[in-house]
Amino acid sequence: MAYQKALTVLSDPTRRAVFEGLRDGPAPAGLLAKRFPVSRPAVSQHLKVLRDAGLVDVERRGTSRIYSIRLDALRELRDWIDGFWDDALLQYKEALERDDGHRQN
Amino acid sequence: MAYQKALTVLSDPTRRAVFEGLRDGPAPAGLLAKRFPVSRPAVSQHLKVLRDAGLVDVERRGTSRIYSIRLDALRELRDWIDGFWDDALLQYKEALERDDGHRQN
DNA sequence: CTTTTTGGTAAGCCATGCTTTATGTAAGCG
DNA sequence: CGCTTACATAAAGCATGGCTTACCAAAAAG
Numbered sequence: 001m002a003y004q005k006a007l008t009v010l011s012d013p014t015r016r017a018v019f020e021g022l023r024d025g026p027a028p029a030g031l032l033a034k035r036f037p038v039s040r041p042a043v044s045q046h047l048k049v050l051r052d053a054g055l056v057d058v059e060r061r062g063t064s065r066i067y068s069i070r071l072d073a074l075r076e077l078r079d080w081i082d083g084f085w086d087d088a089l090l091q092y093k094e095a096l097e098r099d100d101g102h103r104q105n
Numbered sequence: 106m107a108y109q110k111a112l113t114v115l116s117d118p119t120r121r122a123v124f125e126g127l128r129d130g131p132a133p134a135g136l137l138a139k140r141f142p143v144s145r146p147a148v149s150q151h152l153k154v155l156r157d158a159g160l161v162d163v164e165r166r167g168t169s170r171i172y173s174i175r176l177d178a179l180r181e182l183r184d185w186i187d188g189f190w191d192d193a194l195l196q197y198k199e200a201l202e203r204d205d206g207h208r209q210n
Numbered sequence: 211c212t213t214t215t216t217g218g219t220a221a222g223c224c225a226t227g228c229t230t231t232a233t234g235t236a237a238g239c240g
Numbered sequence: 241c242g243c244t245t246a247c248a249t250a251a252a253g254c255a256t257g258g259c260t261t262a263c264c265a266a267a268a269a270g
Contacts, residue, residue, distance in 0.1 A: 004118065010116075011116030012228075014228080024192075028246080029246075029248090030245090030247070039229070040247075041231085041232095042228075042230075060237090062238065063237045063246045064247075069193045074189065075190065081179075082186075084179065085183045088174045088179055089176065091129075091130055117257090120258090134216075135215090135216060138217095143260090145217075145218095146259085149218055150218090152218095153219095167268070168216045169215085169216055169217075170218090
């Protein structure tokens with residue numbers, strides 16, 4: 001049930017942008033920070049939140065820390081959304097059929 | 106690019122619960138409100154936010170208003186997550202192959 | 211046309227949390 | 241060893257936003 005944490009964490013635009021910055025591959029914190037109009041500590045804190053939520057991984061290499069997407073939490077979020085979508089779609093189809101049925105009566 | 110609004114809106118636990126309350130089918134506002142430990146106006150406000158984000162639809166029937174899931178916004182969110190997931194998975198596989206390659210050298 | 215039912219709107223309080231500046235830490239470098 | 245690089249952590253300010261109480265609106269019932 002960690003999709004809830006993921007949703008909470010991905011709600012902030014800046015943090016979401018930081019996370020999306022890892023979409024093409026791992027990157028060091030500094031490089032991520034330079035892309036956004038907020039201070040470097042701000043990005044650092046966002047990364048911490050993302051880490052605590054299990055959305056990213058860190059690996060120290062020399063003085064820099066390489067961040068990367070972590071699949072587990074992302075998968076839970078995907079599964080939740082997909083399940084929700086499936087239910088909603090099914091609901092929609094059933095509603096259509098009910099309407100057709102009524103029209104025939 | 107409405108997945109951003111969806112993510113923002115679904116970050117609040119109560120609001121998310123209200124939204125999930127529509128997962129099994131449409132429901133009137135009052136019935137939704139009774140399920141949660143917050144006041145009815147609070148739920149009303151959450152429903153307004155969900156409506157503004159395009160996540161739910163309203164239909165007036167008598168004095169009550171029937172809320173239901175709206176597919177469009179949900180689909181955008183699903184597509185974003187799925188795309189992100191695919192990219193992340195691809196990244197993971199490439200990383201594995203790189204490691205294997207290094208091991209063989 | 212008053213009352214009831216079912217909700218939405220307004221105002222205000224208060225906690226959460228995002229941001230910045232300042233400081234701390236650990237690894238490479240000369 | 242200092243010094244620099246690269247980043248984290250701490251403290252504080254300030255805005256956002258969720259909750260409650262109080263009030264309003266519209267449809268149905270009688």
